[in-house]
Amino acid sequence: MHWADVIAKEVAETCEHPLIATGISPTGIIHVGSLREAITGESIRSAVASKGKDVRLVYLIDSFDPLRKRYEFLPEEYEKYTGMPICMIPCPCGGHKNYAHHFIQPFLDAVDSLEVHCEIVWTHELYAKGEFAKWIDLAITKRQEVIQILHEVTGKDADPNFSPYDPLCPDCGRFCKPKFDEYEFPYLGYECKCGSTGKVDIRKMEGKLKWRLEWPAKWMIFGTSAEPFGKDHAAAGGSYDSGKRIVSEIFGGKAPYPISYEFVQLKSGGQIVQMHKSLGSAVTGLDAIHMTPPEVLNYLFLRSQPNRAIDYDYGMGLLDMTDEYDRMEKAYFANEFTEAEENNVSAYVIAQHNHVPESLPLQISYRHLVNVVQMAKDFDNVLEILGRTEDMSKATDFDIKRLETRVGCIRFWLDNFAPDNVKFSIQPKVPEGIEITADEKSYFKALAARLADDAWTADSINAAVTDVAKDSIGNKAAFKAMYRILIGKNMGPRLGPFLASMDRGFVVERLQQASQ
Secondary structure, eight states: OOHHHHHHHHHHHHOSSOEEEEEEOOSSOOBGGGHHHHHHHHHHHHHHHTTTOOOEEEEEEOTTOBOOSOOTTSOGGGGGGTTSBGGGSOOSSSSSSSHHHHHHHHHHHHHGGGTOOOEEEEHHHHHHTTTTHHHHHHHHHTHHHHHHHHHHHHOSOOOTTOOSEEEBOTTTOSBOEEEEEEEETTEEEEEOTTSOEEEEETTSSSEEEOHHHHHHHHHHHHTOOEEEEEHHHHSTTSHHHHHHHIIIIISOOOOOEEEEEOOEEEEETTEEEOOBTTTBOSSBHHHHHHHSOHHHHHHHHHSSOTTSOEEEEOSHHHHHHHHHHHHHHHHHHHTOOOGGGHHHHHHHHHHTTTOOOSSOOOOOOHHHHHHHHHHOSSHHHHHHHHTTTSOOTTOOHHHHHHHHHHHHHHHHHHHHTOOGGGOOOOOSSSOTTOOOOHHHHHHHHHHHHHHHHSOOSHHHHHHHHHHHHHTTTOHHHHHHHHHHHHHSSSOOSOHHHHHHTSOHHHHHHHHHHHTO
16 A cells, blocks of 8 residues: 555544645745645645545645844845745735745746645734734743743753743834733733834734744644654754644644655756755756656655655656656556556555546657657647557547657757757758768768668668668768768767658658768
């Protein structure tokens, strides 16, 4: 049984109306690793839904978090906004409501393509509606108990000055020091470094719980049944451990089923690349969505147990992963797979979020499609070129839509992340400046005559190329010469399928030109 089904079974059996929660703090650039939480949450939601349960997935945007510092990717003027809630900081590009919207909205727009069926909730709006008021009151009135719990859970010295709630100064817009001796529900006294003093109303967006209190308060607000979160929160003495006790002993509730996951590692050329919201990233979550077919991106995160790290290789590894997805798809519909492949086939099924195709979709080799995209001027031309080597007569609307999505992903990948060795362009004529020997000219002339009459298939073309070369310049020199007159490089795509994808007349004419 796949891990998502195991968790879903537990949740479905213990909750009448399950709610899965997940979320993110958009304090900086959203990197590809952030997708794991959203996809994991959706996989549990869809698995619970498949058991007939009325289940919801809530995606929480922690928009009331403060900007800790001015990150390197921000203009110098943002120094003046440090310490302020990100929902109250201007958008860096001027095109969004605020700082938080700037970093999360493109991610939310694109995540729809992954079919993550979630309700978007902005944390600052929960504060503004008074949803946290009851839990803020309990955190303040039971502050000494909270301090003792944090001491016991973390092993750190008890801090008698610990504040579970930080008022928001109305003058400078930063979180400041509370005066608990001036608390009488719903008003709490405060004093700020800027010199401002007064009272805030805990029923309004005038202050914020510390994370170790805010998280269990969210569990109470939503009645959270299960929640995926990073391994840092799951560490001994971490925020989940303290949250379990606070939600039980302070708030009178129950902690959700924990789904702790390992982090995603970005790879390039076999090397691990650092990712963090505060540092920026070579590949953002939006980049990953743009260059990875959505079904493949789902599969990537679902094929591994949550407690295992995932490598996201945005180079040739992306092609390998798509080919693997297609193999598992074929194995599922043929019902032929090994015991070792069983988990990956299950991951394929769950990646469809309860919308598995009725029959095996049209499959075009992804590597071949990478070549075709570079040969075509638009999608209609892609279909025309594919028609020379593939049977497209039975392609459904679903097949064409998926193919168009994959073509878009490939174009984005080629423009932004593909290694140079896979890139090429077919030259409109024999490239200028290349030297062609007399032996090569003779070879081109003989090959042109052979290809003019042979069957136009990858196998027959490959046989012709090697047969003609056998008694002249040899295979290695022949392949190198062919690439040079077609794309101006010494190597390129597999020659048989590559030539078969072209118009016969074009190839023969190019050979004749090169033989002059």
